[in-house]
Structures are given as C-alpha cells and as structure tokens.
Amino acid sequence: MSERRTPPPLPEALPVPIVDAHTHLDACGAKDAADVTAMVDRAASVGVARVVTVADDLAAARWAAEAATWDERVFAAVAVHPTRTAAFSATDRGEVEALAGRPRVVAVGETGLDYYWDYSPPAAQQEAFRWHIDLAKRLGKPLMIHDRDAHEDIWRILEEEGPPETVVFHCFSGDAEFARRCVDRGYVLSLAGTVTFRNARALREAAVHIPTYQLLVETDAPFLTPHPFRGRPGEPYCAAYTIRDLAQLRGADVAELAAAVAANAQLVFGLPDATAGEISGRGA
Template identity: 75%
Template sequence: MSKEDKRTPPPAPEPLPAPAVDAHTHLDACGAREAEQVRAMVDRAEAAGVGRVVTVADDLDSARWTVEAAGWDERVHAAVALHPTRAKDFGEHERATLRELAHAPGAVAVGETGLDYYWDFSPPEPQQEAFRWHIALAKEVGKPLMIHDRDAHEDIVRILDEEGPPETVVFHCFSGDAEFARRCVDAGYVLSFAGTATFRNANARGLREAAAMVPAEQMLVETDAPFLTPHPFRGKPNEPYCVNYTVRDLAELRGEDVAELAVATTRTAERVFGLDPAGVR
C-alpha cells in the first residue's frame, strides 16, 4: 500500500439496517479537537448507522477532554483512566483528577486501564498497582471497568479475582482465543471486538473463533480509532463510522443477520454504559 493509499480513509459504507454503537474510540486522536469537529465526525458515523460513540482517555489531558466532548454532543460518551503504559507517572494528582472526572455525568466508564506487557513504557509493578486502583474507582462510582489487556491475560484475570471485579467488566479490543473468551464469558465479563477480529492473517484465527462464539448479550463492537481499521482497509485511517464494516464482517462470521447483530450489540452497550435506548442521555 502506497503512502497516498494509507492516507485515504475507507469509503463511506451503506448504512447499517439498525443503529450500532462504537464502544471504544479516541475522537481526539482521530483529529476531532473542537466541538464542530466532534459533531462532524459523529455525523459521519451516524450516516453509516453508528449513532453513538464512547470516546476513551489514555492520560489526564485526554480524560478532561473526553468529559468535555461528552457535553458537546449527546451522541458522545466518555471513559476516563490512565493508560497502563503511563502508569509509572501515576501519583496522587492523577488519582484525584481521575476520581473527579469519573463522577462526571458524561463519563460512562472507567477506562482504559489494565496491563500492557508488549510495550516497555511502564514496568509491571506500577501497572498492576494502577490497575487495582482503577478497579476500586469503578466500584466507587458504579460504572463499568474498561480493560486494556495486551499480552497479560493471566495477570489481568488474577488481579480481578484478587480485588473482586466491579459489577461490569469490559475487555476492550479483546485479543484472546476461544478458550480465554469462554473463561471471560463464564466470569460474566463483556468482550468488545475491534477491527482485529476481521483480519484474515493466521494470527487472527483464534480471535475470530472467539468472536464467533461469544453470546451477543456479552458482546460489543468498537473501532479503537484511529487504530485497527477493519478488513479490507487495514492500514488506512480509522474512524467510528468503520464500526459498520466490523459489524457486517462479524455477522457473516457468526452466521447472523447484520441487523440482528447490530441490535444485539447496541442493547449490550445500552446496558453496560447506561445509555438511554432512545439515544438521549
């Protein structure tokens, strides 16, 4: 793919036959910084049938921004946390700020938090300490915990067991195989699938097997935009409207009707994040 091709976003798809929710995106990282830009980006998503988005923070500035953005547009909801790769900088100021933001009306989740053993920006110990703190915060505010899990399945599950999980746990951009998915489903956790679940390479085989077997009532769809653009547009810029492609691909994988999967995952999102079924907070 040429540099020019990589800069060209995927085409606007035919609208979904039923509305979907992008359960995890980063509108600020996609380039939407002002209210007008946010509205334009969500308008593009809604035109594709993706009527609501959860925009997720990875540091304090982003956390403040997501809560502010949730006030600009009723289709936008916020999740706040410090990303595990930034956990070495997790002090009292960060904790106090995140606690205040997590109580904000526009914040619907504590995330993304968890463990990332792929990158070496933060050692495991501060990551695990921060993860435990975020678990406690999710319980305190009564909002779902949104987990980032990269090469850390066993420690994630162990710490959840040790601390006692909050009522709702979401594995964002689920990256396990069918066996790990079954363990998470049996524990009552919700699994959110991004564009990686549509990839066709050998490494995605186990993930696609997981996506095929998760009950719809424990399943979400997401973009993680601007990253992880779904097949067949891998490597191009990602935006919330591209959830459309993921829903269609997963419906085919699961042998389900596209509308039925969109409705089912939207119901899951409404339950998990406390969204009004009419789409108005």
C-alpha cells in the same frame, strides 16, 4: 496523499443503529465541538449512532469528559492507560476520580496491563490497575480493560481485587479458551477491527462462540481499521464494516446482530434511550 494515509470510504449504512463502544475522537483528529459533531455525523450517516470516546492520559481524560458535553451522541470513559502509569501520582488519581464521576463519563477506562510495550514497569501498571478497579467499584461504573499480552495477570488481579459489577474487555484479543473463561465470569467482550483480520485465526474462532448478550463492537479508531482497509486511519463509522464482517463470520443476520450489540451497549454503559435526532444523524 497516499491511499494508506486516507480513511476508508463510508460503508453501506446499517439497517439498525449501533454504538461504537470504544473510540478516540481526539486521536482521530477532533479538536473542538464542531469537529466532534462532524465526525459523529459521518458515523451516524452509516448507522453508528453513538460513541464512547476513551482517554489514555490525563489530558485526553479532560478532553473526553468535556467532549461528551458537546454532542448528545457522545459519551466518555476516563482512566490512565497502563503504558502511562510510570508516574501516576496521588494528584493524578484525584483528577481521574473527579472526571470519572461526571454523569456523561460512563466507564472507567481504559486501564489494565500492557506487556507488549516497555513504557511503564509491570509493578506500576498493576498498582494503577488495582486502583482503577477500586474506583470503578466505588463509582458503580463499568471497568474498561486494556489487555495486551497480559491475560493471566489481568485475570489474577481481577480475582484478587474482586471485579466491578460490569467488566468490559476492550479490543478482546484472547483465544476461544480465554473467551470462554471470561464469558463464564460474566465479562463483556468488545471486538474491534482486529476480528476482521484474516490472519487473526484464534480471535476469529473465539468471536464465533461469544454469546450475543455479552458482545460489543468498537473501532478503537483511529487504530485497528477493519479489513480490507487495515493500516489506514479509521473513524467511528468503520464500526459498520466490523459488524457486517462479524455477522458473516457468525452466520448471523446483520440487523439482528446490530440490534443486539446496540442493546448491550445501552445496558452496559447505562445510556439513555436514543433520540430521533441521534438515530438520523443530527447533532445536538
């Protein structure tokens, strides 16, 4: 197998355990409880102690909600991705709502707008986004936003609908000015491996100015694997690479930054206190 198709090596373990705030365990190759436990064990071995696995369609939502019951270190977020909203029926909405109401489903997401891909008409995406915003508010759960080439429409719709109490911009992709607007509004910005890309100058500039208390770290695995392994398939353990790079970028101590983003994730998603088994990497 070529190097480009193999995951990166396990990184040096973090001094403080963190949460991967957005991953896709199913897309990483996990199919059953044993796969999930093995994958999260690898992450925990380097200090990525817990994960939020995220759905992008109904099948993935069913799987994510169930996977969150297989291992105490796994939580879920469910929604229909904007690129899958061309035919988002009332029946689909009822199922998403039922899944989102489960106790180990900690966010409504990922939802939002994606104007890069031409899979769903903008009108359908916007209608679905408004519905997910309302769902998050009714359930009292964070809204996890996918925003690709759609900053201003995302902003406008949030203002028109009124945001939920907690809004997370997954894989934040804006510049310093958009980051400032989001921070001023109280939104949480989650940084993926893209923040380590050396040509992502605007994003790296923005990352320096995000207040620590409004910051999360994620992988979006198997996608967006951090530098220097860009283009290779990732897993949640890759969050350890990202947070080390981010600490260097911000001139921060790795342990202090890790502790801060872990506390943020616990607060944002309402996670219980971590157990000794979760921190040490023993599955449920």
